[in-house]
Amino acid sequence: MRAGTLVPLEVFTRMDPSLLRNAGEQTTRNLSIFAPVSPPAESIRNLSILVFAITGFIFLVVEGVLLYCIVRSRRRAAGETKEPPQVYGSKPIEIAWTAAPALIVFILTLVTARSLWEINIEPPSRPRASDQTLLVTVVGRQWWWEYTYESYNGKKLGFTTANELHIPASEPGVARPVYLSLKSADVCHSFWVPRLAGKTDLIPGHPNSLWLQTEQTGLFVGQCAEFCGTQHANMLIRVVVDPPPVFEQWLDHEASPALDNPGVVVGKASFLAQTCVNCHRVRGTSAQGTYAPDLTHLMSRRTLAAGMVPNTPDELRRWVDDPQQVKPGCLMPAFGLSGTDRDLILRYLMTLR
Ligand code: CUA
Secondary structure, three states, X not given: OOOOOXXXXXXXXXXXXXXXXXXXXXXXXXXXXXXXXXXXXXXXXXXXXXXXXXXHHHHHHHHXXXXXXXXXXXXXXXXXXXXXXXOOOOHHHHHHHXXXXXXXXXXXXXXXXXXXXXXXXXXXXXXOOOOOOEEEEEEEEOOEEEEEEEEXXXXXXXXXXXXXXXXXXXXXXXXXXXEEEXXXXXXXXXXXXXXXXXXXXEEOOEOEEEEEOOOOOEEEEEEEOOOOOOOHHHOEEXXXXXXXXXXXHHHHHHHOOOOOOHHHHXXXXXXXXXXXXXXXXXXXXXXXXXXXXXXXXXXXXXXXXXXXXXXXXXXXXXXXXXXXXXXXXXXXXXXXXXXXXXXXXXXXXXXXX
């Protein structure tokens, strides 16, 4: 079954529709749980179809009997007011309508338990060399996603990035499972990329975990699925599944400190002199804030503001000028920078590739 329902994401959010396109990937706008590409999402799809089938059958039977009764017992012409035979306390009927629902609930409980068993796979307690496993800690924040890459293939990593999660594709015979440890820095959020895995909450003080694995490369989009404040609808998720060599290249690049570009020494000094550094981090500089997105490789991301707008010079300028115009209520205020300072800082930020 392939319903392939398309939910126009831009209807709900201010997201630029161009951000839903990705080279060679036509199905990016697809947010349907009926088009899974990862084992947990497949389990959920199979369970949903079974539940829809059973409950659909019950619906048809109940509505059928109802319609039959309405037609059968409708008001007739005068003189034809005979009531049907009235039955009281029939044992076989009592047994039938107790046993049948109990059996149905029992079956649904069993298949649900099996799906939970398939989906709830705990991350390995310690990464082993060449296990092809990626471990990432995801922290939900108002209103963006922080990703700390813990380890890949047994190698310890420990760098942090934001909003765009890159994972390696599996290949026939080589599984590359991805385990996300889900935490929250403030309120409850929920991580949901429908084609990759089920909805899993990020709860303050209670880490959850999520497992996914796919052979299909490309961009998969999702959405925070738990109301978490004014910009909840703009807390978008982008998961990029890369072929393994591309992923490893990305990983090496992302793990390295910021490139020092001699052309923007003044811009860098201006950035470091501002309060930006209290919240943002640029690895390799004195900016070591951890409250806001890590900017070390800012320009390697396609979007700003958790997937809302494309990461272009114009949008970046709008953002630095006044984030409240782009994402009202977000925790970064407008700093009222002079035009010169702003341009210097922008020029510096644009070298953070
Ligand atoms: Cu985060 Cu809704």
